[in-house]
Amino acid sequence: MPVLCRTGCGKKAVLKRPKTGDALCKECFYHAFEAEIHYTITKGRLFNNGDSVAIAASGGKDSTVLAHVMKTLNQRYKYGLNLMLLSIDEGITGYRDDSLETVKQNRDDYEMPLKILSYKDLYGWTMDEIVAQIGRKNNCTFCGVFRRQALDRGAAMLNVKCIATGHNADDIAETVLMNVLRGDIARLKRCTSISTGSEGTIPRVKPLKYTYEKEIVMYAHYKKLVYFSTECVFAPNAYRGHARALLKDMEKIRPSCIMDIIYSGETMAVKEDITLPTQRICIRCKFVSSQEVCKACVLLEGLNKGLPRLGIGKSSKAKKMLEEYNAKQGHTTIKETMQYLDNNYTNIGNIENCLSNDKLCKSRVCKVSKNNTQLINISGKCNNGHCSGQCKNNQFSKDKENKSNTKINILLEQYELSETSNNVTVGPSHANILNATDLDNLYPDQDEDSCSGTCGKMGSMQIGF
Amino acid sequence: MSGLTVTLQFSGGAELLFDKVKKREVELPALEKFLPQINKTDWSLRELLVWIKDNLLRERPELFLQGDSVRPGILVLINDSDWELYGELDYKIHNGDTIMFISTLHGG
Numbered sequence: 001m002p003v004l005c006r007t008g009c010g011k012k013a014v015l016k017r018p019k020t021g022d023a024l025c026k027e028c029f030y031h032a033f034e035a036e037i038h039y040t041i042t043k044g045r046l047f048n049n050g051d052s053v054a055i056a057a058s059g060g061k062d063s064t065v066l067a068h069v070m071k072t073l074n075q076r077y078k079y080g081l082n083l084m085l086l087s088i089d090e091g092i093t094g095y096r097d098d099s100l101e102t103v104k105q106n107r108d109d110y111e112m113p114l115k116i117l118s119y120k121d122l123y124g125w126t127m128d129e130i131v132a133q134i135g136r137k138n139n140c141t142f143c144g145v146f147r148r149q150a151l152d153r154g155a156a157m158l159n160v161k162c163i164a165t166g167h168n169a170d171d172i173a174e175t176v177l178m179n180v181l182r183g184d185i186a187r188l189k190r191c192t193s194i195s196t197g198s199e200g201t202i203p204r205v206k207p208l209k210y211t212y213e214k215e216i217v218m219y220a221h222y223k224k225l226v227y228f229s230t231e232c233v234f235a236p237n238a239y240r241g242h243a244r245a246l247l248k249d250m251e252k253i254r255p256s257c258i259m260d261i262i263y264s265g266e267t268m269a270v271k272e273d274i275t276l277p278t279q280r281i282c283i284r285c286k287f288v289s290s291q292e293v294c295k296a297c298v299l300l301e302g303l304n305k306g307l308p309r310l311g312i313g314k315s316s317k318a319k320k321m322l323e324e325y326n327a328k329q330g331h332t333t334i335k336e337t338m339q340y341l342d343n344n345y346t347n348i349g350n351i352e353n354c355l356s357n358d359k360l361c362k363s364r365v366c367k368v369s370k371n372n373t374q375l376i377n378i379s380g381k382c383n384n385g386h387c388s389g390q391c392k393n394n395q396f397s398k399d400k401e402n403k404s405n406t407k408i409n410i411l412l413e414q415y416e417l418s419e420t421s422n423n424v425t426v427g428p429s430h431a432n433i434l435n436a437t438d439l440d441n442l443y444p445d446q447d448e449d450s451c452s453g454t455c456g457k458m459g460s461m462q463i464g465f
Numbered sequence: 466m467s468g469l470t471v472t473l474q475f476s477g478g479a480e481l482l483f484d485k486v487k488k489r490e491v492e493l494p495a496l497e498k499f500l501p502q503i504n505k506t507d508w509s510l511r512e513l514l515v516w517i518k519d520n521l522l523r524e525r526p527e528l529f530l531q532g533d534s535v536r537p538g539i540l541v542l543i544n545d546s547d548w549e550l551y552g553e554l555d556y557k558i559h560n561g562d563t564i565m566f567i568s569t570l571h572g573g
Contacts, residue, residue, distance in 0.1 A: 003550045015547035023550055061477070061569075217477060217540060217569045218547070229478040229568070244570075248537035 014222070018212045018255035026222055033219055037207055038073050044194045046205040049080040051161040056151055057085040057114070059102030059228040062166030065216045066208055068225055070164065071110045083110075086154045086163065088147050089118035091126025095230060102228040109226075117154045119146055123300055133303060142299055149287055149296045155202040162195075162203040170213040170247065172206070173258045176265035177243050185270055192265040201279075201288045212258060469493045469508055469560045473517070477568040479539060482529050483521055491521075493558075510541070511554040513564065529566075540567040 003013040003023045011025035017032070024032060040046075047053060055070060057063045067085065074081045087103045090096050100116065107114040120126045123146060131139045155163050172192060179188035190196055197203035208216065220227055250257045281287070282294035289295070301307075472490050480487045493499070493516060496508050500515065511533060518526055529536060534554055541548040542565040543556055558564075 013550055016549040213569045214540060217567055252537040
């Protein structure tokens with residue numbers, strides 16, 4: 001006995017909506033699904049007429065549905081948006097190479113321009129190469145940190161107002177839960193906001209924030225949208241995997257729990273005496289960071305120095321590693337080591353000096369700077385005043401000039417400061433925890449130290465956006 | 466009662482657990498022969514999952530099944546409609562039915 005659509009349209013229902021429990025037919029489902037996203041967009045004032053918007057496209061279900069719906073709504077409600085696709089090629093053989101084919105299909109299907117940025121071009125390393133260095137344990141940290149910055153860079157190149165990502169309600173509930181489980185108050189506070197990014201960053205918006213994963217998959221299925229669904233070939237994130245499984249189990253019993261967790265995350269208040277890291281600009285790459293040197297730069301430095309674990313975990317660990325490194329190199333003080341590393345860095349943006357520096361040139365950095373003008377352009381762009389003005393880095397590079405600190409001193413602070421960087425006024429145990437997570441908190445947004453996409457999802461199987 | 470012919474489809478990544486085959490037609494034996502102990506003659510989805518586990522599931526059954534049902538996060542469509550509208554595990558299978566399993570567990 002077929003169930004009829006609840007709206008009384010007389011058609012046969014095809015699905016039960018998890019959010020409301022309503023049985024709807026295909027047409028009424030499409031209408032409800034799209035109308036809710038339109039409501040989310042208008043209520044949250046995510047876009048302004050005439051904006052250019054980059055859709056972060058991974059080829060997976062969420063970004064494919066997002067691209068489809070954005071195109072549909074843009075036409076139907078005359079948003080007047082200039083939509084484009086932005087993809088990051090992490091360089092993961094057997095995963096991203098295939099999914100990028102799907103993104104190219106999206107480009108053709110939705111007639112949107114597509115920009116693909118690769119880790120190899122931006123950082124000189126593919127994820128395959130990084131995993132060969134670091135192993136499979138912490139690779140998601142690299143991937144997440146690099147992707148976040150890569151999206152910012154891509155958005156700056158495309159000169160867009162904002163980046164729309166495909167995070168769905170289930171993803172956000174999962175992130176709330178994860179941040180609670182990790183005691184990560186800074187992220188807990190911001191992870192539910194529909195639009196993130198402060199001055200200096202290109203905002204991320206989440207039009208699918210209140211859209212259930214089940215509905216996204218059903219929509220893609222009935223609309224016959226082609227998406228890519230293979231798990232990342234690299235490490236599972238077991239902790240996230242468990243949180244995800246828990247959430248799915250609870251959703252089965254009470255589907256509204258997804259919305260309820262998001263609501264809890266949105267309304268939870270953080271005690272006033274907890275001071276949260278403030279955002280600033282990385283002195284190296286000029287992208288937004290909560291520390292003097294952003295996590296992407298620290299990680300990249302580690303890779304290029306053969307210290308791939310630098311920047312993973314506690315700052316005290318990084319300090320210890322640098323001490324060992326400096327002993328090996330024959331430097332006597334951390335200061336000397338930092339100077340060494342810093343000189344090395346300066347050379348990245350400086351082709352002429354590149355060849356003259358013996359050990360440095362063995363690292364990939366030199367090769368990169370020779371071959372890849374893109375990287376140099378990025379760091380040179382704002383200082384040289386070539387950027388379109390859209391790039392907010394301009395104002396920050398001025399700020400930087402005003403500071404009389406040398407890079408070395410700042411870096412020294414970065415690594416030796418761990419005992420004094422205590423910006424917390426709660427009990428001692430808490431102070432330690434927050435301090436320990438300092439290095440992990442370098443980014444303002446989503447949780448970048450784990451894969452936000454496929455990773456950690458299927459069982460303990462487990463990249464995306 | 467003789468066997469039934471049904472079409473099974475796996476997608477959204479679920480096919481990876483089934484030799485990457487997305488669509489197959491299978492013939493189910495008489496239920497009395499397959500599961501004599503339960504004393505039933507009519508196939509329901511509950512028994513179909515047992516049959517799938519015994520005959521088709523190649524690896525990591527825990528990624529597809531949980532308890533006597535599918536793992537939460539795997540959507541089931543009966544003749545292209547949500548199984549939640551049709552009694553889920555208690556749905557009585559008819560000859561010629563198409564049962565589809567879509568995993569939502571992969572990233573996007």
